[in-house]
Every structure is written in C-alpha cells, then in structure tokens.
Amino acid sequence: MSKRTIYCGQVSEAQIGQTVTLKGWVQKRRDLGGLIFIDLRDREGIVQVVFNPDFSKEALTGAEQVRSEYVLEVTGTVVARAEAAINPNISTGKIEVEVKEMTVLNTAKTTPFYIEDGVSVSDELRLQYRYLDLRRPEMANSLKLRHQTTKTIRNYLDEQGFLDTETPYLTKSTPEGARDYLVPSRVHPGHFYALPQSPQLFKQLLMGAGFDRYYQIVRCFRDEDLRGDRQPEFTQVDIETSFLSAEEIQTMTEEMLAKVMLETKGVTLQLPLPRMSYDEAMDRYGSDKPDVRFDLELQQISDLVANSDFKVFSGAVANGGEVKAINAKGAAANYSRKDIDALGEFVGRYGAKGLAWLKVEEEGLKGPIAKFFEADAAALIERLAAEPGDLLLFVADQKSVVADALGALRGRLARDLDLIDESVFEFLWIVDWPLLEYDEENGRYTSAHHPFTMPKAEHISLLETDPGAVYAEAYDIVLNGYELGGGSLRIYQREVQEKMFAALGFTEEEAKAQFGFLLDALEYGFPPHGGIALGLDRLVMLLAGKDNIREVIAFPKNGRAADPLTEAPSEVATAQLQELALEITIEEAGE
C-alpha cells in the first residue's frame, strides 16, 4: 500500500498538477467509449477519477472489473475538468484525477440498499447493516457533527476549569425514578449492580470532595419503554459546580451552548437567553418545554365566562377548573367543521372532554356556541385580539387538562398551518419549578426533578406543612420545544435532605437504607453546589435537523431495545447463569 496523500472529498483546484494517492469506495462507475469514470468516495466526500488507456492501460483493465463499494487505492494526477464537465454540485466538481495506478484493496457484494442520502430503506434493515447505513454522507455528517459538538463542549468546560472525571457504571440500584438495568454480581451471588440512570450522587460526592467543577460526557441507562427520542442508553453532558448561584450556572451553560451553536451551525446566540417561570410557561403555552418559535398562546378567559349560559364553560370554572382559548390567527378558512372535529378528537387524547370553537367573521362570531356569547362577544374579541378570519378554540376543564390539551393543540396547529421556521433555534430557560408533584394515583408527592433538588430558601419551612407550595432552585433549558436539559441547586445540609425525604414519604429507615451514605456525607463539610445535565443525543439531533436520536447514534437499539446487527440481547450459556446463581423462570425464552 502507498500512503494516502489526501481525502477524496478534499481534492480541489489547489492540487492541480500534483500526484495524489486516494483510498476510497466506488460510488459509481461509468464506462464511456473506452474510458472509465469512477466516483470515489471517502468520509470527506466524492472525487471523480478517470481511467484512460493514455494514462495507464493496466489501470483501465483493472477498472473494468470494479463494482460499487469496492475499496480502491488510486494514484494519479489532478487535472482541471473541461468547462462542460464541471459539476457545480460537489466541492471537487472542477477537477478530476487521471489514474496512473490502481489497486483493488477489497471487493464488495451488491449492498442491500444504495449508499446514498434519501434512499428509502426500512429502519430495521438500516440497523442490520448499520456499517453500510453509516457510509451514507448524511449519517457520517451527523456523527461528525456529534464529534464537533462534544469537542466544543469539552474545550469550553476545560477552559472554565472543569475536571473531566469518570464515575462508575456498576452502581447501586435505587427504587426512585425510572427502572434500572441490573447487572448480577458473581462474587456476591444474589446481589446486583445497577447501571446508572445518571451519575447524580457521584457528582454531588465529587463536590463534597472539593473538586469544585466536574464534568463528564457520560452514558446513562433507563429500562423504559421506548419512544422516538428515547434509547435504553443515552449520553448526558453532566456538569456540577460548587459555590455558584443558579443564575451563574445558567450563564455558564448558555455560554457553552452559544459556543456550540457558533462552532457547529455558525449561529450567534443572543445572551442571556430568555428566562420564563414554570408557572408562566404553563399558563401561556400549556407546556413546561414550550416551543416558542411560534405564537398561538393560550389565553385565560375564565373570568369572562364564569357566568356564561354555556354550562360547559361556567361549570368548569365553578368546579375549580378554567377555560382557555387559542386564537388561530387567520385559520378559520383552513379548518372545515370536519377538520375541527378531528382537532376535538386530538385534544381528547390529552384528557379534554371537548373542543369548543368559534370562527370570527365580519359580522361577528359564528359557530355552534356563538349564541352564548352574544352579550360578551366584544369582551372576548378584545381579550383574544380576534379579527375576521380567525379561528378560536376553547378547552374548559381542570387546569392540568386544559394545559395538556391546549399545549398539544398549539403544536398541532403550528404544524398544520406551517407556522414553524425550522431554521431557527429558540432556546429558553424555564425557571422557578415546583419542587414536588402530587401523584394522585399513589396519593403521595414525587420529586419534580429528583430528591436532591434544593427548595427555595424561603420555602424550606413549608416542606412539612404544605409541600405542594414549595418551589425549587431548579431550571430546565428548552430548545424548540424539547427539554434539552435540567439542573438545580442541590441540598447540601442533612436536615434539609431529611425533610425532603420525609416529604416524599420515606421513613427514616428507608431514607437511611437507600441514601445513608449521602446523608452522612452532608455532615462532613459539604459545600453549596448545583449543576445541570444536558441530553447530548437530543442536542445533536436538533442541530442535525433530525427528529429521532437514532439518527445521531452510531449503533442504536431498535424500538424493541434490540440490535438487529449483533442480535443483542441474546441467550447465554447455562454455565454463565449458574455462576451468577440465577435461573430463568420462563419455559421458552421467546422474543
């Protein structure tokens, strides 16, 4: 083998006249009257190499045997293409390489799908032949983008004095949170490690150890049922600092994101990023991760309809619920009665019992419930800034149902009406979160973030008396309607942590059994600390303009948490299980 002198995709007019050696894959071969043209591809792009008996008969003969995806080494001279042959669509389009020598480094069978972007192939086949799928420029570019993203993040954090510190993957199972992946121990039969859902406690302990600034780009594991942007294993940019305020941590995080946006997308973020309280986000957008690339805000009209003759509205208000509306500006003509019925069905999935609507016309409000608004039409029109052509949509229900239903409807309308500018990146901090959520089903409070989140100082006393009223020093960063990450200040005093566990319904014994080591640690000079964790897969997915994190993971699992390429998970030898003192309790280990 000769040494490669340059990547295929990087040959340009600068090399004209030079001899280059390339290694790459045959994208396409064309035979044209005694000449052969091959598009040779490597990770940086494609270049046209030309076989001509005038340059080398031997190479031409060799090229006749060559098929798609063969791996070639070619040495030749870079020449300018004739004006007519210039291809303006590729960066190497003004030149070609006249081949003097060619070696077939490896052959290839016909691939199960074409190696090019935009080819329609089933996800399963793509995963089964992932090594071919990753040859497609789109996939290779997404993974390059991922590399560039992590590199930018690391550089920023290194500059800021963060120490990249590894935490264990074989850790302790905790019943809080999502389901753990377990790892049976051979040395301690009947005992199990758990793969970490996040290194939360370890990074806090590193603050206890005085590390001051920690980061890690780290794999996390959750054995949850899968959705589009969920995988059994995912990657987190995990950050923790001591002695900083929530605001200071946010500032650092957004500086980091600004670097990422600039270096990967050439986009300059306006800092500081906007902050919005959780309550305001729920009120205006019905979501704690609002997509603010478009308006369609939720508007409160409970006061206007509290005494309405339309009992659905007045009844909801009387029952402690509320009525809110979205004004779909100018969309009256876009939605037939049938279309609106479909929207009603859509909000039903979010618990709404119905979707009321009005169309605004020059003559006034029209629609089945218009008659109830004859007296209040002007007030409603003013509140909703309604104009002829607008479609007004209403949900009346308990507060959380209204938020869920209209929050979802808002997104649906935006997509229907094409209101989303896909080229923009709208970041937003959601701050001032409630500390706890009430779990109706189990009649107890659960953490809105996690049990180590610091309550607002002025609310700590409420933990015992009115836990639902406690707000937290917590913040989420949202991008285009996706939760990109979340963080908080953490509890650093044992008494507060104990109160928190009590609010979550832990007995003292349970708290000690699960988190005794943390409670102990808090007594040995634990510093005030806080941090954030960002979902790397999601961030790169959004930067790459994709809608599934599988597109930015080299070897993801499919929707059933399996890898069609290696066929993991698989059966194992009985001897392996015996060593672990385990037995499978089902007859047929079926899929």
Next chain:
Amino acid sequence: MSKRTIYCGQVSEAQIGQTVTLKGWVQKRRDLGGLIFIDLRDREGIVQVVFNPDFSKEALTGAEQVRSEYVLEVTGTVVARAEAAINPNISTGKIEVEVKEMTVLNTAKTTPFYIEDGVSVSDELRLQYRYLDLRRPEMANSLKLRHQTTKTIRNYLDEQGFLDTETPYLTKSTPEGARDYLVPSRVHPGHFYALPQSPQLFKQLLMGAGFDRYYQIVRCFRDEDLRGDRQPEFTQVDIETSFLSAEEIQTMTEEMLAKVMLETKGVTLQLPLPRMSYDEAMDRYGSDKPDVRFDLELQQISDLVANSDFKVFSGAVANGGEVKAINAKGAAANYSRKDIDALGEFVGRYGAKGLAWLKVEEEGLKGPIAKFFEADAAALIERLAAEPGDLLLFVADQKSVVADALGALRGRLARDLDLIDESVFEFLWIVDWPLLEYDEENGRYTSAHHPFTMPKAEHISLLETDPGAVYAEAYDIVLNGYELGGGSLRIYQREVQEKMFAALGFTEEEAKAQFGFLLDALEYGFPPHGGIALGLDRLVMLLAGKDNIREVIAFPKNGRAADPLTEAPSEVATAQLQELALEITIEEAGE
C-alpha cells in the same frame, strides 16, 4: 453568597493589596494570643487567613466556632507576611489574607481520618469515605493528572482527524475472552446483553462504515478475579484507523504518548521508541512486557551445559528444555545462602523446580554446583561477563518455565538491589507476536491477542498446516514493565477470518452464530484497518507514580468488586427480578 474571586491555592504576591473572596475548607485552626490563623484549603491548595479584632471583631468571633473541614467563605485583603512568617513550603507562603468578613457555609463533624497526604488509613475506610479521601491533595492531584492526560490525548487525536464516536454498552455476549458482565433484558425475557470487554467489533465496523479514524475513551468491563491493577470496569483509549500500516499506527501512538509525557510530566520522549520482537523480549527478559529500566538480562547457556555432569542442566537440555542464567552484578555479598533459598522458593511459584547458583570470587566459582563447572568455568564466566562479586543464578526447565521464572526473578532482584530508577519512563514496543497460543489444558489454540488479529501476509497459508508458526501484525506498547496497550492490524477479508476461526477450533456454524455479522460485513467492501487500545488507568497510574489503579480512579471497587461507599452490589426487590423472569438459586444471598 459573594462570588469567589480566586482559588485559595492561587493567591500569590500578585494579589497583595487586593480584596479577595475565597471559599474553602478549614485545614487547620490555630489560636494565638487573640488572633486566629486558619489554613483554608480548596482544590488548588492552601492559603493562610488571619482573624484579628483590628480587621473584624465579628469575623474573629465567628472563627472561634470554626473547626476542621468547616466550609467557609472569607473576604479580606491580601498582605505580605512578615519575613519570619514566610512559609517556603507552599506556593502561597509569602502572603496571608486579613479577614474582613467570614461566613460559615457548612459545618463538619470530626472526620474519620485526617485530610492530608501520607496518612495511614485502611483502603476499606478510604473507599467508604471516598469523598473525604479525595480531598487529600495527593488524590485530587492524581485525578487532575488524569484529566490532563485525557485532554492531551483528545487534543492530539482531534488534530489528527479522529472522530470521537460512542459505541454501545449494551452489547452481545461472546464466549471468547474473559467473563462477561451480563444485563438481563426485560423486553426479551431470558435474553441478556453483555457489557463490552472492549468495543473491538464496533470499532472495526466503523472502519467498514468508512469513518477512517475513530477514537473513544471508553469504559470496558471484565468479570475477572481482581488483582492490584485490575478493576471490574476500566477505561481504554480506543483507537482504530483505516489504510495505515502497523508501523504508521505505532508512529501515531508514540507521538500521542510523547505529547502526554511532555504536557503532564515535562518529559521529552526520544522518538521513535525502541522496537523489540516478542521472541527477543522473551529471550532477553523472559517477559513480553519487559521492564528495561535495568539490565539483569537472561543469558542462554544451554550450549555450554548440554553435556554437563550436572544432570539438572544437561537433562533439561536433553528433554528439549533450556538453561538460562542471570548475572546479578556485584550482588554476591547481598545474598546469604538463606536469602538464595528464598529466591529459590520465589521462582518455584513460577513453576521452576529449583534455582541453581554460583558466586564469583577471585579464586573462581563457588557454590554447591561449582564442582560441575571446573572444566567450563572460563567459558561460563566469559558468556556471563562474570567478575568477582557477581552472583549467577540459573534455571533449567522447559522454555516457558525458564522465561517465567527468570523473568520474575529479574524483577525481584532489581527491587532487592534497588536497581530501578523510579524517575524514568522507559517505553518500548513489542512487535512480531505469535498469532496463537497453544492451550495445553484444552488441547487447542487460542488467540494471543484476539481472533480478529491479522496474520503476517506470508504466514496466512500456514494457518491450516502449522498454526503455531504463524506470526501476527500485532504490537504492544510497554512502559516500565507494564503492558500499556496492545494493537494490531485486523483481518479484513472473509476467507482469512474464516481460516482464523477454524484455527481456533470454531466450527463453521459456531463462527456464524457468534460472528456472522462480522463475516457478512467483510464482504461489503471492508477496508484494510488496524488500531490500538491503551489502558488509561494504568497509564495515569504510572504517570502519578502509584502502584494501584485504584489511586487514579475516583470511585473504584474494592478487592471483592464492591463499593463500600454506596454498598453496591446490593439486593434488589423481588418485583425487579420477576420483571426480568429471573430467580435467585441460592437460599441465602450471602456475601
């Protein structure tokens, strides 16, 4: 809280006259005639802060309550110390901070051990209170060194066009190699993922995908019995490239190591690093990872003793074995007969049936076997360059026993005789490895590295006829007697990979069942490729001058693969096992 303006350990004469705000831990408090001196510590070091009623009565009163490991915020003025008070041992020794304001951020109980270097504490207690152990400057420095090492490695590889690409942690179990850690699947009951022993196949597949240059600093898992430098999980600098020769990969690797040595230790490595063949290393040092910081080479004397009357020697040669010697220069006086008996016992652990010896005196050879060498003394003395005062030590046995025994003895002698300069870093490539090792016990060949290692091109035909004679395109990098990493060119053609599996005793079906996806992949235009994997823990351990990788891992496991801090592994709820269709087969889940 005020904002910290500088780390404690970074205050210097440059800040004299300035007001600084520090956050740190109380290392020591001294009360001296109405004044209080506190050594305040953070991750960067220690600074002396002074409480004096002239600066602030309130702060002084506060300081009276302060104990070791309290977390303080202090604001004060940096002043030069009086000449007599200068402490030349610490970087902040010429200044101190006159405290104007002080806040106790957190209190601390008495710690179970002092937070300072060199304190004698049991390993178990250190791990149980790891967050305190990590406050010791020595530990914090080791982990900073680890950060700096990975940063240097990443920067080098990024510059060389390597793409940092993540591979899965939930993978397929393979019976080859060490024992896997298994992860039961809930979605596919009775099936298991395995945690990767290395991302070997995934990185090869990334080469198949045309990524050209891959790296990852990645966790690997082996469920092996633990030794000093082994942990259930460890970290690998994992590298793979396409189209490069073994030599080119070595060159890149040593450039990377040179950067690491320069940036972490200020040491300039002389490149290229020395190369030595496996056969030569075994012959001269009895080890495939020789420590070349000292001599004490093994010397062949089989030819001299083949006809000796000393039957132990001549018999060994006659039986196809050999006799080798180490000349411990000038060490005759260091070893009494009893000491030599102890050495004999030592080599016995490596399978040697005995250790013969001679002391060289002015009058000639002395010792129990001297009488057998009366005729050949001159030849032996010449061969071993023996001089009066030397101690000659011999082992006669099968080749592998001689190597093991004398290789180990060599290290022991060097330590006994203090021949090792601990300040030097002796890197060495071991090249030209045998492809296979014969496993006497099971009567079959196993891979010396792994089953994907490329045989030397000229030996491929021997795979079927004389597998033991096949050498590989493999190379290990050795530092001070430790295997730092190993790599090879990989097989990239299906036929060769099939022959390799056959040589390892796989049937065609077994090969397909385990590695069918790789065999398939090799048929779709797989490029020539190769790489290397370096043990990061070991590298940092050696850079830090430690002798156990636990000293450079933030949260390691103990010798029984458990974490005394979090108490992992632990029992889990029966419901968790039911979901996984598993049952524990032992009555008492005991330790």
